[in-house]
Amino acid sequence: MKKILQDLSRGEIEKLVETHGEKKYRAQQLYTGLMQGKKISELPLPAAFREALLSEYEDEPVRVREVFSSQEDGTKKFLFELADGNLIEGVLMQYKYGATQCVSTQAGCRMGCKFCASTLGGLIRNLTAGEILSQILTVNRLQGGTTEKRAVKNVVLMGSGEPFDNYGEVVRFLRNATAEDGIGISIRNISLSTCGLVPEMKRFASEGLPLNLTVSLHASSDEERQRLMPVARAYSIAQILDACAYYFEKTSRRYIFEYSLVAGENCDEAHALALARLLKGKPCHVNLIRLNEVKERGLKTVTEKEAYRFLGVLEKNKISATLRRSMGGDIGGACGQLRASYLAEKEKIHED
Numbered sequence: 001m002k003k004i005l006q007d008l009s010r011g012e013i014e015k016l017v018e019t020h021g022e023k024k025y026r027a028q029q030l031y032t033g034l035m036q037g038k039k040i041s042e043l044p045l046p047a048a049f050r051e052a053l054l055s056e057y058e059d060e061p062v063r064v065r066e067v068f069s070s071q072e073d074g075t076k077k078f079l080f081e082l083a084d085g086n087l088i089e090g091v092l093m094q095y096k097y098g099a100t101q102c103v104s105t106q107a108g109c110r111m112g113c114k115f116c117a118s119t120l121g122g123l124i125r126n127l128t129a130g131e132i133l134s135q136i137l138t139v140n141r142l143q144g145g146t147t148e149k150r151a152v153k154n155v156v157l158m159g160s161g162e163p164f165d166n167y168g169e170v171v172r173f174l175r176n177a178t179a180e181d182g183i184g185i186s187i188r189n190i191s192l193s194t195c196g197l198v199p200e201m202k203r204f205a206s207e208g209l210p211l212n213l214t215v216s217l218h219a220s221s222d223e224e225r226q227r228l229m230p231v232a233r234a235y236s237i238a239q240i241l242d243a244c245a246y247y248f249e250k251t252s253r254r255y256i257f258e259y260s261l262v263a264g265e266n267c268d269e270a271h272a273l274a275l276a277r278l279l280k281g282k283p284c285h286v287n288l289i290r291l292n293e294v295k296e297r298g299l300k301t302v303t304e305k306e307a308y309r310f311l312g313v314l315e316k317n318k319i320s321a322t323l324r325r326s327m328g329g330d331i332g333g334a335c336g337q338l339r340a341s342y343l344a345e346k347e348k349i350h351e352d
Helices: 010-019 025-035 047-056 129-142 163-177 198-204 222-228 237-251 269-279 304-316 337-351
Strands: 062-069 076-082 087-095 098-102 106-108 123-126 152-157 190-194 212-216 255-261 284-290 321-323
Touching: 010 025, 062 129, 076 129, 087 129, 098 129, 123 163, 129 152, 129 163, 152 163, 163 190, 163 198, 198 212, 198 237, 212 237, 237 255, 255 304, 269 284, 269 304, 284 304, 304 321
Parallel strands: 098 152, 152 190, 190 212, 212 255, 255 284, 284 321
Antiparallel strands: 062 076, 076 087, 087 098, 106 123
């Protein structure tokens, strides 16, 4: 596999152009074209320079393999193919305040959370910063967006993979994605979801990238959390809360806890009261989620009535909380479902 040109910052593009003996304005042409989601072969560059780039860099790091559109709410799910043939996926969700794209940071995942399809095949490899960015550039172009008027307004790192398990490339992506002379996404319009890798959470607090930090909590006790999330055996809830407090101290940004309601596991009134006691007085918000069921996992979601009952207990106890609106349910909206079903079908065809 060749290198990824979209890994480079504007300054690095300028150095690359200089190395090839091209005029300085070529850097602007090259960088602008990439930020518009174009392939190298589409850029108005001298033939010799273009061929030199193509010999070293992938023409199209991320290409759309399939697109599925929800008939319920207009959500679009993308199956992307990387240059080496690996598959990842992403989701584009439409809200009143603009479109939000969910991107992947790894092909697969090694965290092993019991409710997630992304972990079914384990971790294949990390994505580069440019592969993460290219998901946005590709969708923005497909949706008719430009660098001046983006179709993708917000970004969430909540697709396949654990972002902090790919720390260096994710931070590089964030710096490139928020560069004013590039696609120019505000850091405050980016959310990152982690299962709770405490050392990386604390390290990230000092990166100068005050995004919306979201932590997958899903339980109010370590024992319950360990049943759903293997990472809980490495880092306790107390350690996670300490890391969140440090993030708030460094960034002044409140943090968010995701809490998937799983039938028979973490969803009754006692669980809600325990969660309220745990989070009382903390600068946080709870994002309740009705579990998006993954058939391979065997876990079941709760009814809408049960979800609102849980929410009511939190609100009664002065905990800021909302129940996330389920989107893309008819197209397998949960992380990893599309990729998993595609790979399973491919395996079935191979066996036949």
